[in-house]
Amino acid sequence: WFTQIDAYSHTPNTSLSLGKSCLPSQYHSLHSGPTISVSISQPPSYSAQNNMRTVGYYSSPSIHPTEAPVLESPRIEITAYGQFPEEEVEESNNLPVPKQVNSIVTLTLPNADGYRDPSCLSPASSVSSRSCHSEASSYESGFSYNYENSPQNSPWQSPCVSPKGSFSLALPGEACTHAGSPHNSPSTSPLSSVMDDSWMGQRGSRPNSPCGGKRKYSFNGTTTSKSLYSPNHSPGPSPHTSPRLSVTDESWMPNNTNQYTNSAIVAAINALTTDGVADLGEGIPLKARKTSLEPGAVCLKVEPGREDLSPGELCQDEYSSSCLPLKKENYCGGLLDVPSHPYSWSKLKQYVSPSLPALDWQLPSSSGPYSLQIEVQPKSHHRAHYETEGSRGAVKALAGGHPVVQLHGYMETKPLILQLFIGTADDRLLRPHAFYQVHRITGKTVSTPSHETLQSNTKVLEIPLLPENNMRAIIDCSGILKLRNSDIELRKGETDIGRKNTRVRMVFRVHINQSTGRTLSLQTATNPMECSQRSAQELPLVDKQTLQTCPAAGGEKMLLSGHNFQHDSKVVFMEKAQDGHHLWETEAKVDKDSSKSTSLRIEIPPYRNQRISSPVQVNFYVSNGKRKRSQYQGFTYVPANVPMIKMEPHDDCDPPQVCPKHCSGLALHPKPYYTPQVMTSMIPTELRPWMGGAYPACQQRLGGKPSSLSCSSSPSTSPKLHDLSPTTPFSMCLPAGPSQSPIPHVSIIQETPGRYQPQSVLCPPSSASSSPGSQPSTPGTSGPEAPFSPTHCLTPPQPISGSSSPVTEQLPKVPERGGRSSSPTLANNIKQEPQELDQMYLDDGELLIIHLSR
DNA sequence: CCTCTGGAACTAAGG
DNA sequence: AACCTTAGTTCCAGA
Numbered sequence: 043w044f045t046q047i048d049a050y051s052h053t054p055n056t057s058l059s060l061g062k063s064c065l066p067s068q069y070h071s072l073h074s075g076p077t078i079s080v081s082i083s084q085p086p087s088y089s090a091q092n093n094m095r096t097v098g099y100y101s102s103p104s105i106h107p108t109e110a111p112v113l114e115s116p117r118i119e120i121t122a123y124g125q126f127p128e129e130e131v132e133e134s135n136n137l138p139v140p141k142q143v144n145s146i147v148t149l150t151l152p153n154a155d156g157y158r159d160p161s162c163l164s165p166a167s168s169v170s171s172r173s174c175h176s177e178a179s180s181y182e183s184g185f186s187y188n189y190e191n192s193p194q195n196s197p198w199q200s201p202c203v204s205p206k207g208s209f210s211l212a213l214p215g216e217a218c219t220h221a222g223s224p225h226n227s228p229s230t231s232p233l234s235s236v237m238d239d240s241w242m243g244q245r246g247s248r249p250n251s252p253c254g255g256k257r258k259y260s261f262n263g264t265t266t267s268k269s270l271y272s273p274n275h276s277p278g279p280s281p282h283t284s285p286r287l288s289v290t291d292e293s294w295m296p297n298n299t300n301q302y303t304n305s306a307i308v309a310a311i312n313a314l315t316t317d318g319v320a321d322l323g324e325g326i327p328l329k330a331r332k333t334s335l336e337p338g339a340v341c342l343k344v345e346p347g348r349e350d351l352s353p354g355e356l357c358q359d360e361y362s363s364s365c366l367p368l369k370k371e372n373y374c375g376g377l378l379d380v381p382s383h384p385y386s387w388s389k390l391k392q393y394v395s396p397s398l399p400a401l402d403w404q405l406p407s408s409s410g411p412y413s414l415q416i417e418v419q420p421k422s423h424h425r426a427h428y429e430t431e432g433s434r435g436a437v438k439a440l441a442g443g444h445p446v447v448q449l450h451g452y453m454e455t456k457p458l459i460l461q462l463f464i465g466t467a468d469d470r471l472l473r474p475h476a477f478y479q480v481h482r483i484t485g486k487t488v489s490t491p492s493h494e495t496l497q498s499n500t501k502v503l504e505i506p507l508l509p510e511n512n513m514r515a516i517i518d519c520s521g522i523l524k525l526r527n528s529d530i531e532l533r534k535g536e537t538d539i540g541r542k543n544t545r546v547r548m549v550f551r552v553h554i555n556q557s558t559g560r561t562l563s564l565q566t567a568t569n570p571m572e573c574s575q576r577s578a579q580e581l582p583l584v585d586k587q588t589l590q591t592c593p594a595a596g597g598e599k600m601l602l603s604g605h606n607f608q609h610d611s612k613v614v615f616m617e618k619a620q621d622g623h624h625l626w627e628t629e630a631k632v633d634k635d636s637s638k639s640t641s642l643r644i645e646i647p648p649y650r651n652q653r654i655s656s657p658v659q660v661n662f663y664v665s666n667g668k669r670k671r672s673q674y675q676g677f678t679y680v681p682a683n684v685p686m687i688k689m690e691p692h693d694d695c696d697p698p699q700v701c702p703k704h705c706s707g708l709a710l711h712p713k714p715y716y717t718p719q720v721m722t723s724m725i726p727t728e729l730r731p732w733m734g735g736a737y738p739a740c741q742q743r744l745g746g747k748p749s750s751l752s753c754s755s756s757p758s759t760s761p762k763l764h765d766l767s768p769t770t771p772f773s774m775c776l777p778a779g780p781s782q783s784p785i786p787h788v789s790i791i792q793e794t795p796g797r798y799q800p801q802s803v804l805c806p807p808s809s810a811s812s813s814p815g816s817q818p819s820t821p822g823t824s825g826p827e828a829p830f831s832p833t834h835c836l837t838p839p840q841p842i843s844g845s846s847s848p849v850t851e852q853l854p855k856v857p858e859r860g861g862r863s864s865s866p867t868l869a870n871n872i873k874q875e876p877q878e879l880d881q882m883y884l885d886d887g888e889l890l891i892i893h894l895s896r
Numbered sequence: 897c898c899t900c901t902g903g904a905a906c907t908a909a910g911g
Numbered sequence: 912a913a914c915c916t917t918a919g920t921t922c923c924a925g926a
Contacts, residue, residue: 425901430921432899485899527919528908541909541918575903576918669917905922911915 398553398563401463401500402473405551405565411451414552414564417514418446422583423605426478426524426546426573436483436518437548437571440585444518445568447550452513458552460515462492462503464522465549466538467570472549474500476530477540478573480548481521492519507552522546522573544574570673582606582664582672589646591657591678596648599633602675603641608666609634613644615662615677626650630662649679656681 399405407414420437427434439445447460464478479501482494493504503520507513527540547567554562572578584604592598602613616627628650633643642664649658661674 427900428920432901435900524920544918574919579903580918899926901924901926903923903925905920907920908918910917 405563407566413450414566416568417448419569420445423572423578425575426522428524433521436521444516447515449513449552455509458507460505460507461551463500463549465547467545467547475546476538477525478546479523481523483519483521488519490519544577545570582666584672584675591680592646593682594649594652594654594679596646598646601643607639607642612665617660654681
């Protein structure tokens, strides 16, 4: 075997090649494989930035899409000599692309955003989710798919290594290769068809899911599979327990050390073996697999023209980063969804950056003069539609109309593209939601043009941001599609569960090419939205509260506005210790006479301690029953004789924003965006002036006091950071050199749970603003996100560990996980008690703050 | 005739 | 194992 690894700066994995970056946890369990020679090549120019990127900031060199060098994601090219079965080779031959003499397999290493199985393309619009999302499906598609010449299938089809472990191997090395080279993409790339046609055209997905289990192929792959998988591989758990597979599972986690580098390579290689096949099966929970195996349950979509997931689609995600240029080109190919609109997508083409940060990267909402803001928040409830249903329309704003997003501070005349995808709304880092996809809405009622693309299996809606519109966009073209839980949960590597995971946020991104040649990427997200019919009808929800603070004595009246309040609704105030255990809990008096289904008038109960000397952050929730509780709402008790803490008005409270302002003096300058957490964790204390107290707000947050979150506005808003230059001294994130310990001593401090709660829904930043006092874990608080963003390398977010007490531990101990793949503990918890998620997060999911203690 | 929606039946998990 | 509850999905029907 000859393995050539081309590592490109973007993904954390990249470091793999260098051996100094973080490897995806996925590789951890890989066994060393067969003897192989690996050549690693990394573009020199990128190396400097690798570290940074891994850290989670994103600043990409502006490279024209057409320029060859833009390979975003690392690739492993494996040239196999006589390794592939005859049929495989043949299959490869079918590819329209030039075949390779030697079977060279180009594996796209999992990107940060690759945690999703490629097969899971967003089912979105119309493609039947079933066929597309289940892990089984993905495998099937990835491997068994007949590579047809159909435009849709071609280049994109080529399977790349899916981060999750289902590697799509472009046997001929073709697809991936293309992916790697943007320029290769023909102007009429299949992609476009994939994007536009497949997504859109599939609308009538119902046909696909007549039986609910419309998956066409069997997971065993007995039929169509020409893939590497052995047809007969047993679905049952394999002896290996698939550590290797785990690769895929945790691939997205960047926080690995180079020790896994070899493993990564091996993993890739293993993927090519039959062995790997077995593992794939393992990836799927037995139970789940059983289901998937049920007759008719799994459908292998083979139609070339297909619609479900064509291999091409599968690959997209892989390529997303690496192939972006190609993609961009494609979609920019002039697909104007709204013909009537004066604006032309093609115009945007030139402004599109070839490489964009993975969707699970945490980005700031503002930087320098730029600020991406949600001007109008969406309603807190939006019933998502299933593929079996028709669209349920666009997300609407509370006061009618639709959400509005605006980029402030942009004075150029070039239009930009606003990206929109559906993200999570839990207390963990913001990332694409596995169970929901954005759904493009069109029609006469839609005034905003939009275009769908795929990025890492996540459907992304692209909307023009025009200077003539003041860089403001009315989001009336976005609906939300719900994917079947069973389909998604089957995916290897998917650790999240769908049950009770029905809250989402609309995430917006904009990429600004700067004169420096770098691309500035900003991101912001809306308040959480409840997407299930049931939850929307049954769970109480607090939109507003008239008070944010009150003297410890209580007694003041507060009006809660929201939904689903009942006559017997209870309002419970409670306080939790850092370790999550309840310190205090009491019921507030509810004035039933003046309460309605949309409002509750209550009397603030006295705090347990009337002699507090400083503000105390507590939470309260509305309960319609044991399992019908609203999200936690933040509330602060203040000393009777102490003036209330004046917090910055709503949105401004955003920690990110605040911090940047005050911390601007930070020596970090240039580009890369370090997320707060990164900054915190990576930056030596001496370099963290704001942490010294200069910056109260930030400090507070760091302190872990409940109130700390008060400064954060909405989860949506990600930390706002200034550009940090790639050359900053903080590349420590990467276990770079020998001299520099990959993992500095890190102490993790848990913060109070409460803050993590995404309660933004309850307290939209804007509404919050009106409220005077502090806003503790106020809604919209981006819990973990703010403080910790991309924990890519060093510090995996550990929102929810079972540990109950403030913990100080060495980083190494930190289980790798992040993004979607949560730590085992977390995963278990979730699986076990989904319903307790929110609670759980509060209870157990402390925010972890990392300090460098050297 | 088709899409959008509100409701609710049906089903599978969980307890 | 049987039964009840809860939540996810699929259907229906009116607008």
